[in-house]
Amino acid sequence: MSLLLENVKKSYREPNGSVLPILDIARFELKENEQVALIGESGSGKSTLLNVISGITAADSGKVTIAGTEIASMAEVVRDRFRAERIGFVFQTFNLLPAFSALENVLLGMSFSRKKPNRDRAKELLALVGLERRLHHHPKQMSVGEQQRVAVARALANQPKLLLADEPTANVDLANQDTILKLLREACAQNQIAMLLVTHSQEVANQFDRVETLTEFNKVHAPV
Amino acid sequence: MNTLTIAWKSIRQRRVASLLTALSVALGVTLMISVLVINGVIDRMFNQTASGYDLIVGPKGSPLQLVLNTVFRVGAPIENLPYRYYTELKNDPRIEEAIPFAIGDVTQKGGFPIVGTIPRYFALEYIPGRHFRINSEGKFLPSTWDSVIGSAVAKQNNWKMGDEFQLIHGSAESGHVHDEKFKIVGILAPTGTPNDRTVFVNLRGFYQVSGHEKPLEEAIRREAAFFGEKVDEEKLKALLKENASHDHHDHSGHGHAHAVPDAQKEVTAILVQMKGDRLRGFATIKFQSQLKEGNQAQAVNPIQQITWLMTNIVGNVRTMLIVLTSLIIIVSGVSIFVSIYNSMSDRKKEIAIMRALGAGRTAVFTIILSESVLLCLGGGLLGIVLGHGLVFVASPIIEARSGLLINPFAFSSVELVLLPVLVVLASLVGFIPAMTAYRTDVASTLSD
Numbered sequence: 001m002s003l004l005l006e007n008v009k010k011s012y013r014e015p016n017g018s019v020l021p022i023l024d025i026a027r028f029e030l031k032e033n034e035q036v037a038l039i040g041e042s043g044s045g046k047s048t049l050l051n052v053i054s055g056i057t058a059a060d061s062g063k064v065t066i067a068g069t070e071i072a073s074m075a076e077v078v079r080d081r082f083r084a085e086r087i088g089f090v091f092q093t094f095n096l097l098p099a100f101s102a103l104e105n106v107l108l109g110m111s112f113s114r115k116k117p118n119r120d121r122a123k124e125l126l127a128l129v130g131l132e133r134r135l136h137h138h139p140k141q142m143s144v145g146e147q148q149r150v151a152v153a154r155a156l157a158n159q160p161k162l163l164l165a166d167e168p169t170a171n172v173d174l175a176n177q178d179t180i181l182k183l184l185r186e187a188c189a190q191n192q193i194a195m196l197l198v199t200h201s202q203e204v205a206n207q208f209d210r211v212e213t214l215t216e217f218n219k220v221h222a223p224v
Numbered sequence: 225m226n227t228l229t230i231a232w233k234s235i236r237q238r239r240v241a242s243l244l245t246a247l248s249v250a251l252g253v254t255l256m257i258s259v260l261v262i263n264g265v266i267d268r269m270f271n272q273t274a275s276g277y278d279l280i281v282g283p284k285g286s287p288l289q290l291v292l293n294t295v296f297r298v299g300a301p302i303e304n305l306p307y308r309y310y311t312e313l314k315n316d317p318r319i320e321e322a323i324p325f326a327i328g329d330v331t332q333k334g335g336f337p338i339v340g341t342i343p344r345y346f347a348l349e350y351i352p353g354r355h356f357r358i359n360s361e362g363k364f365l366p367s368t369w370d371s372v373i374g375s376a377v378a379k380q381n382n383w384k385m386g387d388e389f390q391l392i393h394g395s396a397e398s399g400h401v402h403d404e405k406f407k408i409v410g411i412l413a414p415t416g417t418p419n420d421r422t423v424f425v426n427l428r429g430f431y432q433v434s435g436h437e438k439p440l441e442e443a444i445r446r447e448a449a450f451f452g453e454k455v456d457e458e459k460l461k462a463l464l465k466e467n468a469s470h471d472h473h474d475h476s477g478h479g480h481a482h483a484v485p486d487a488q489k490e491v492t493a494i495l496v497q498m499k500g501d502r503l504r505g506f507a508t509i510k511f512q513s514q515l516k517e518g519n520q521a522q523a524v525n526p527i528q529q530i531t532w533l534m535t536n537i538v539g540n541v542r543t544m545l546i547v548l549t550s551l552i553i554i555v556s557g558v559s560i561f562v563s564i565y566n567s568m569s570d571r572k573k574e575i576a577i578m579r580a581l582g583a584g585r586t587a588v589f590t591i592i593l594s595e596s597v598l599l600c601l602g603g604g605l606l607g608i609v610l611g612h613g614l615v616f617v618a619s620p621i622i623e624a625r626s627g628l629l630i631n632p633f634a635f636s637s638v639e640l641v642l643l644p645v646l647v648v649l650a651s652l653v654g655f656i657p658a659m660t661a662y663r664t665d666v667a668s669t670l671s672d
Contacts, residue, residue, distance in 0.1 A: 051667045056580055077584050084582020091670070095577045099237030104225065111225040112582035154581070 001065070002162050002194030003030035003053065008062035008072075010045075010052055022048045024219040025062070028212075030162070035185060035195040037205035040214035046198045049214065050164050053196070054087050055079040067161040084112035088155030088193070090184065092167035094147045096139040102126055102150045103135040109157035125153035129183055145176030149183065156187055163188055165197040169204055181207060227587065231594035234574075238567055245556075245563040246603035252553035253607020253642065254614060259545045260636040261615045262622075265416070266538060276348030277323070277495040278508045279523040281305070281313065281515065287522060291529040294325055294493040296418050297337040301327055304490035305521060306447040311486070313494055318507055321497040323348065326430050328492065329391040332401055334381045336374075336423050338391055340430025341365075346372070348497070350415050361385060362410030368429040372410035374420040383408055389423075393435060404433045428484075437488040440464060444487050450520055496523065553649070560599050561653035564592065568660045575661045576669035589662040596654025597647055604646040608639060 010023040022045045040046040051057035055071050064072045096105045110117035129149035169177040188195045205211045235242045282290040285302035292298045314322040326340035343364040346356045387408045393400040448455045498507045515523040616632035
């Protein structure tokens, strides 16, 4: 099992003091190497779910187990290290660091794990996403499609067990959408990485064997 | 990619702001280095000049003025002592060596102070264990119209062996140029003391310069008054009659020296070296207090006066300068704080990204703190280089103007403390921005 959520609840406190429930998930799982598209409308808690899974945000209650390790009860510092080594993240807005070249952005992805950053592997990953000639280009010197490919390479840098992709094609032009998606799916398949891709696009979701709708298993949004 | 590399990348990303911030630190450090180097020179100058002799004997008056005039050749002499007093001291059994100094005129070119003295002055150590060195063919004032010049004088006036020069009576403002010419027979090696900007002339020649000998009657009356003696009017008349046959003011050029009677000679100070070894200090104090009781002259321990000067004036100025430059460095530190703190709002996203990639709170805290330390240290090192560079560029000018020998690459021990102090300062000013990074809410920042 790559990912297992059990009775995960998350709510936020509003400025007026009232509690706003965001997530209430009884059970959600992702098998090893499985690729799942999760559809959710804006405000349905997609980003919060990814943050809870990655340990960026702690769940109020429940268990989050990744590759057999329960992370919700971990100390923050351990959870950060676990995230660096076991989880890859691809963001909608790429989130590359502008001061760093493509190669450095990938190396940065390796910098927070216990392993020493491997320059050769970073180059291989950039070659894998077709950017072997753009190693030393900075984000602003690259197209949005190229930037997202750097982000994909960075997410794969530490050979994670789980890749979380938050609307990875939403900011990319049509021509590049398929390329990015194909790249993600093939890379995950080749490297035996489970992938949870969050999207609001049915078209994107249709390319996956398993498609889940967040509102269907998130009790917060269940019809009363 | 380690913390320092990440911090350096961030500094480079904001290169203009970073450069300006580091420059402000560099400026503060440059000023501090300059102050430290100059301070080292002043320390050396004030601590080393007066060690070849135990006392300076001069007329009663301000002891500090006597020291400043005799040792540093600054300001006017208090008054003069009769030459007879010098000969008495020279013959005093307690005294090992007595060197007369006649200070008053300046060179026509460059306005360097003139000291009339005897060759034995150059046998004294100018600082402990250091003796005057002269150029290979140079001599220490063997003849009446001979002169030995300090290294700074030679350099600034471009004077060479055999050159001749004239003196201006009193200070440079008087404008009265003496006719007599002195010939350079020796150039001193640099000493790092006021001797470098002094022109020494043979005392005999100094007295023979027109106007340097007192009118006989005045000189005799002054000498008698100094020793508390009555003037024998009959004897005085006879002396004046005898002397009238000699023209005192006919000195067109040198070479026809006439012997000036001792009664007409005066000295501005006498450098005294006491006899003895173990009891020398005691003898010095006893001699000093003996002179204090009388009303003719005073014996001043130059080191006491210099220490007083250092403590009360030079030391205070130095402290003030160091405090000022420290304040500049602190202000630079504040500018680092402002620079990094202002950048934090732009960089929250970057920090959140790094946190999402697995960087711990401590890691991002360290990255921001490292930026502050790198800016401070970079600025500090640049400041040290610029400081010594500035002194290097300025030293010939300072040397020419003041005679101070400056080694631009002389490192002060304070410089060793400076870098750790900068690291502490950087840590202090980087702490708040680093805490901002530490507390960054990753989820909300990424969703913005």
